[in-house]
Amino acid sequence: MDFILTREQKSMQQAAREFLKAECTSEFVRQMEADDTGCTPEFWRKMVQLDWMALTIPEEYEGVGGSLIDLVLMLEEMGRACAPGPFFSTVVPGITAIVECGSDSQKRDLLPKIADGQLVMTLALAEVATTRWDPHLIGVDAAAAPDGYSINGTKLFVADAHVADTIICVARTSGASADPAGITLFLVDAKTPGIEIRPLQTIGGDKQFEICFKDVKVRQEDILGQLHEGGGHLNRILQIAAVCKCAEMVGGAEKVLEMSSAYAKERRQFGKPIGSFQAVQHHCANMLIDLEGSRYITYKSAWMLDNHLTCDKEVAIAKAWVSEAYKRIAALGHQVQGGAAFMAEHDMTLYSRRAAAAAVTFGDAGYYREVVAGSIGL
């Protein structure tokens, strides 16, 4: 048993932190929240130059061949900095789906382009009927058509759809709408006629969209993985995505705690730093307890996924725990930093808004508690 980060991992983490400190200031984050595109070509290009998009792409496809732990460490840094843009949707569900279930020619075609920063991807999964998280509740229909399929229906909460080149659309090719079988993943060119996207206004200040597919034509060779087997493919993709979301949350939570304890040392009332009052100390201690638990359960589930060990329970535990722990940390961060941190321009608000969004992305605590219930024999 060891919790050691390799020298390479430490230096990658350090480099990422320095880069983001310089290039992704909170002013920049705020600008990007207000901006319709939500990212700049310069910021994207600089990340490409640092090989960030290539991190988890296998070397044979012009990637760096990094592990999921490497990606988790990188995403912690991005979570700390609230890094904007389609990095997560491209590198996490995008790359993962291609690596896990793509054909060799799909990998050869798409992965090098992602590594180069030329291809932005996203996953279109949730639907209007997804009033509770349920990745197998798929009603968007892909009907057999000459030379392929024709997709009809509406997807919701699709991240970065406005800049995506390729959308992974999860669609039903057979069975009833809640059936885990009969789901198929399609690689859809975002410029295909019949695709219409409309923005959603979100609490996290990120860019999410509604996508309407109307008679959108896809070819047989655009199927990702096996026909009707998308439900199974999604399991691992979504597990990796959930753990990666945890990593982002851990990074954000760490930053919130740093801000809060710095404030507690500096802010004086009754002639003393407020950090010398036990009530404030105990808030800070509770934040650290939640942060440590979140970090190690994230590392453990990432390590298990990386090693292809059965870890449905651990991943569910991680997402259930970190989703709620980060919200608690954010709430205490507000409590410690008082009225100043309630102001819209205070950095604390970047984190508390993102905590609320991350908690429901790729499965909320209630959903994963039910997964855990199943895994302990209930």
Add this chain to the structure above:
Amino acid sequence: MDFRYTEGQIAFKKRLNAFLDKEMTEEIARQNWEDLGVREQAREFSIKLAVNGFLGMSWPKAYGGQGLDHTYDFILLDELGKRWGAHVPLDVGYTMVGPTILRRGSEALKKEFIPQIIAGEIEFCLGYTEPDAGSDLAALRMEAVEDENHYIVNGQKTFNTECHYSEYHWLAARTDLDPAAPKHRSISLFVVDMDSPGVTVRPMMTMSGELTNEVFYDNVRVPKDRMVGEKNKGFYYVMEAIGSERNQVFIPARLLPLLDEMVNYVKETEYRGKPLSEDPLIRAQLAQIAIELEVAKVLADHSRWLESNDLPMTYEPEVTKIFVSETEQRLANMAMQVLGLYGQLMEGSRRVPIRGRIAWEYLHSFMTTLGGGTSEVGRSVIAQRGLGLPRSY
């Protein structure tokens, strides 16, 4: 990063489980734990653990140990925990006294006591807390005054658990009586024979039926060579041992059997013709505890890893202690809620569910956030040492 055990550790665990399958009973587990208190069966079990080579894995070879890393000891505690008793029967000697003697004691003390501890033959009871010295341990008043080759000790201790069956008292007493002396730098540690003339042990009964004690010293003569390490450094010896003690006392695995019992109970118990296990609220309550137990496990694994690699531990074992003890309380509380009316039935009652273990655990759990340091002191330690906030007391 690697969350696996080594092959040697896996083999040890396998051998241990084969042994425990044969030798460990719920009765022994409950004696192991404070529940019933160590009696003949647990004493015998202690010797068997030693004879079969399960004690002292991480202790130095020169004193009868195996010289391996701490992970082996943690495996032993986990496997005992999964069977209801998360420490070895004579655990104060094993987890607290032994390591401090090894670190600070004279060669004579090491030679005398370490082999007996590894042989599972002797037990110590902690003699720290006094009526006016709890969280503020350095305020203790028990006095030890030099008299030629002895110290003469007078005063009172309280909440000294295990004293009614231990051979030795691990005593903290004031050895610099100058009122101007800094209180942290005037305390020494002693090993005192429990049968020394002048030592009186009076039982105190807790609400969970676990025994603890008050101990009175009336001109007790303690030989000077029973002082541990240097004079007036005892408080620091106690403090430096705390991280390791937390790691070895707060064992998340001990809570697993309670959750397992509850899983079985809700599957087997019906309400309006359906098993309780189909109620979404009950499923979520049990799942939440399973989640917290896994988080407790990774926190414990992290501070154990620091210890096993001789890395500095500052606030990490405190995080484990607080999280494990509070999870224990949440578990007990959840279980009492799920049991409803039946939760009030005590062991031995007609119609008692789960042999009364839940009601007992509920009562026991009040102590876990007090014993060994309150959660309030713990949180201040985390804030001050982990985050660098200013001192609050």
